[in-house]
Amino acid sequence: MNVFISGAAGGLGRAMAAECARRGYRLFLTDRDSAGLEALQKGLERQFGAITVVYACDLTDPGSVDAMLAYVDGSRIRFDMLLNVAGVDFEGGFMHRDRERMVEIVSLNDGATLRITHAVLERRREVRPFTAVFVSSLACMFPMPLKAAYAASKRFLLDFAAALRQELKDEGVNVLVLCPGGMVTKKDTLAAIRAQGFWGEVTTNPLERVARRTLDRALAGKGTYIPGGVNKVLSGLGRCLPRPWVAAAIYGRWTRAQKKWLGA
C-alpha cells in the first residue's frame, strides 16, 4: 500500500504516518517543514523499518507542487491512499487578523487540498481500490464566530468529500471525511483545550486512537468519522438547531474561553 500524506510533520500527520508505518505501508510524506520531515523519516525507519519518501513543499504554491509531482512521476510512484492532513487555523476575530492570513486558511485548507487530491487521484495505482481521507473538523458542523474562516473552510471539505465520494464510488474509490474535536498535537492546542475548561476536555479526542480508527474506517468503506460520543451529539445539534442560535451560543462560549486563553 502506497500512501500519500500531506501535513505529515504536524501532530496528526505524524500519528497517521506512524500508524501507516506500523501496518507496513510505504509512505510519501510532504510538509512545509523540511527539518521535521527528515526527523520523522528517520524516526519511522528506526521504529518500524518503514520505507518512506519525503518531499518538502508549499502546497499553496502551484509551481512547487508541479515540481513535487515531477519528482513523483520521475520515481514512478503510484498511490493507493491519500491522507489530506495539511491545514491551518488562525484563531480570533476576522477583523483582528491579518488579511493574507485569513486568505491562507482557504488557500491551504481548501485550494491546496483540491490541488493535491486531483494530482494524487490522477496518480492512483490502476485497477486497485483507492482510499482518500479529508481531515475536516467538528467545527465544520457549525457557523463559528471567531473561527469563521476556519470552520467554513472545513465545511467545504465536508461537502466536497460527500460529493466526491458519490462521483467516484463506481471507480473503486472510497472517500472518508474525518471530523475530530480538539486533539492534543502541540503545546498551543493543549492550552486552547484547557482554556475551554469542561467542554474542551470532553470534546478532545485521543490522537493515537483517531489515527488508527480513521484508517480502519476508511478501509472499511465508511464515509464519515466523527470520533467521540459527545462530538456526535454536538454535531447532531449543529444540524438541527437554527444556525443563528448556534452562532450566538458558540460566540458566547468562545469569547469567554479566548479571554482566558489569551490571558486577557
Added chain:
Amino acid sequence: MRTVVITGATSGIGLEIAKLLAKQGFRVLGVGRDWDRCQRALEIVTRVSAPGRAEFFAADLLQQREIIRLAEELGETLRVTAEGELFALINNAGCARGWYMTTEDGYEQQFALNFLAGFSLTYRLLPQLKKANGRVIMTGSKSHNGIGVHWNDVMLSRRYNPLTAYKQSKLCCLLFARGLNDRYAHQGIRAYAVDPGLVRTDIGNKDTGGLVNLVWTLRKRGGASPEIPARTFLYLCQAEPAPEGLNYFRCRERGYSRQVTSANADRLFALGERLCGVQYDKRAEA
C-alpha cells in the same frame, strides 16, 4: 575542578542539584529547553556559588537532532575547559503527559524525554566520561515498580495510559543504568538511578492537561522540597570510591523492581540503539 552535566537544570530537582553541586565546588554545565529560562537559572546558580561556576545550554531534548547538536557543543566546551573530561552526567530532564503526544521523530514524548534523551546523550558523551572514570546518574522514581516494559508497543500507541507511559519510562531509566554498569563498570564508569521521592515541583502541570494536571496539583502538596533529593545526587558525585549500588534514595541504597535484569537491559539497549541510531558496546560477559 570536576565538571558535571545536568539536564533539566532550569527548574525543580535539576535546578537544586545545579545549585548544590556548584556550591560544593563542581563546575556545572546545565541544560534546559528554553534560552530565557537557562539565563534565569544561570543567575540563580551563580548567585549561590561563584561567577564562572556554571554555564547553561538550551536544547530541546525531545528531538534527537537537538541531542546531537547539544552533545557537540558540550564536547567542545569540555575540550576547552576540562581537558575533555566529564566527571558526571546527570540525566534528569523529564516530563509527564496527559495525552499521547509525539516528538518530531514520531516517538512518544515521555519515553523520548525521560529515557531516550539520556540514552542518546550518554552515548555521545562516553569518551569524555571514560576519560574521567565518570558517573552517570538517571533520575528514576519509585513509580518504576509494578510494571514491565511493553516490548510490543513501547510508545503505547495501542492504548495510551499516561501513568503507564511515565512508569515505563522510569523503569527504562533503571534498566539503562543497569545495562551501563554491565557494559562499562570494568572500564571505570558507574551508573546509578536516584529515586527522588515525591517532590514539590511543577512537572505534572507542564503541558499535561486533563486529569494528570489536576491530580498532580493535589498530589504535589504532600511532596518534599527539591533540595532533599538534590543531596542524594551530591552524595553520588562525591563518594569515594564510587558506590557499588544501583538505586539510591536519600543517600542510601534502595531496592528496585525485579524487572531490572541484565536480560531486559540488553533488550532495551537494542531498542534504544535502533531508535537513536547509536551502538553501545556489547555486555561484558561475567
